[in-house]
Amino acid sequence: MKKSIFLILVLLYFSCSEKSKEVLSVTVKNTLNIDRAFETVEVDITDIALKGQSLEVVNSKTNEILLSQIVDKVILFQPEILANSEATFKINLVEKKEVDSSLIRCYSRFVPERTDDYAWENNRVAFRTFGPVAQKMIEDGVKGGTLTSGMDAWLKRVEYPIINNWYAKDAIEKGAYHKDTGEGLDNFHVGVSRGVGGIAVKTDSTYAVSKNFTSWKTITNGPIRTSFILDYENWHADGKTIKERKHISLDYGQNLTKHSVELKGTNKVSIGLTLHKNDGEVTTNKTEGWMSYWEPFDDSELGQGVVLTNPKSLVGFDNYVTDRKDESNLYVQSTVSGAIEYYAGFGWKKSGQFANKQEWNNYLSRFSKCLGNPLVVNVNTPSK
Known part of the structure; x- marks a missing residue:
């Protein structure tokens, strides 16, 4: 190999x-x-x-x-x-x-200098989501806030860490990370969408979602894994109170972030991928428990994906399109009993990792197959 x-x-x-x-x-x-x-x-x-x-x-x-x-x-x-x-x-x-420190490729941190983002990355992908200060700015009508529990994608095309560098550049020149100078850029719009793998609960005619995270805790950074916890204020769906906590991790060499979400107040949950301009191609695989959205993306193409750890919990898919701004999402719907585990991420053609939709879908299919057939590990104490 x-x-x-x-x-x-x-x-x-x-x-x-x-x-x-x-x-x-x-x-x-x-x-x-x-x-x-x-x-x-x-x-x-x-x-x-x-x-x-x-x-x-x-x-x-x-x-x-x-x-x-x-x-x-x-x-x-x-x-x-x-x-x-x-x-x-x-x-x-x-x-x-x-x-x-040069070997720490799986990295995450709270970013107070950019309002209150929480960002994470490995050698292939990067993400961020948004905290309570960004939410309050929107609620108070202050410019520069963000109100969403969706997951933002940072499209990197280098193996070394970029989070700290991009935020440092943004502090000098506002919006600097929206320009690609060779490392990639943030041109992924989230808004109130689910971004890459945010959750929702389906009501009669729409989807209910949480607001920004309220607190965070970094667990680890290192060469193999970064992980952290996000808590959310209780929210409501169909008259029920939903309690939500996310344990998020990202391992070296993978395009998909692992989400272990504790949920109380619902027995079904929907995991979403934003449809952006609704000009992409949807692929779903109920047997293997994954879905994909491959779309034209500025001067390149982008694949998003969700893989359920347990395909048997999958109920169905919903290609939900609406005129309401940023609320069009591709959803996979799953049963949930106290918690759900899934993987969500992306592949950007310009990074050189995936050339087309088929390569991206093959990656998701293989990932699902490996989840269903994990490496068998036997541990023994050596004889003296």
Whole structure:
């Protein structure tokens, strides 16, 4: 399997620690007839005492050190596993190393200098959504506010982080990130739409939605994953009070953000993709649990997509078109019992990642297949 340039550089950067002790042996098995990469393996390390030490993941056959990240009591890494095969990895206890900030490609933060955005990115895509100050500005008639719980897309076409650079440029020249100087740009309009994967609850004739997030909490940033939590003020649909909390994460190498949404007050939820000018092509796949919207986009083309973790929860699709500004969305409707998990993201043709609608739809189909057949992980304590 062809390795990414980034991974090769990482492997060259690290060398095996002279003082290491194997504490776990992990076998990862791929049961599909396709090669697998950029899927995150999570291994519980609760029973490992880290006394000023750290852990590293080593391929048992090649002795290559894999990029890894510790989040609470779990270590994350992304193995490359050939079709219908397995590989074994050692998790070694090693001396603690300084974190190399240049390896942090999965990044998110609250952005108070731009009202109160929350933005996140990895090496392929970037997103943002909007907080209570931006909402109050709209409600008070102050220019520059934003009232939406939709998810905005930042169309990047470089692998390195751009969030901080783009906001810094915007502070000097208002709207600077709306111009593409080689890294990409923000030309994705959200308005009150669902953007890329915002939720709604269907009423008799329309869709009810929440307003901006009210609070946030960053959980982690690193080479493998960024994750955070957004809370929302209670909202109403069909006379019922909806309580909403989102746990959002984005892993390295993926175009889709994972949304784990806690919902109370409804047994059905709709996840949306904005239709913008309604001049794109809709594709839906009920069996695999995904939907796609591929559209002309300025001087390029753009694909949006949603993949449900559990396709069996899918009720149907709704290509909802209305004359009300920004309220036209493609929806996938799902049952929900306290929580729902799904993935939402995009592929921009100008980034060089996807050339056409078929490539984008193939990506969503493959992503769904891998969700339904996760890598099989077996963890053992090595014999002494």
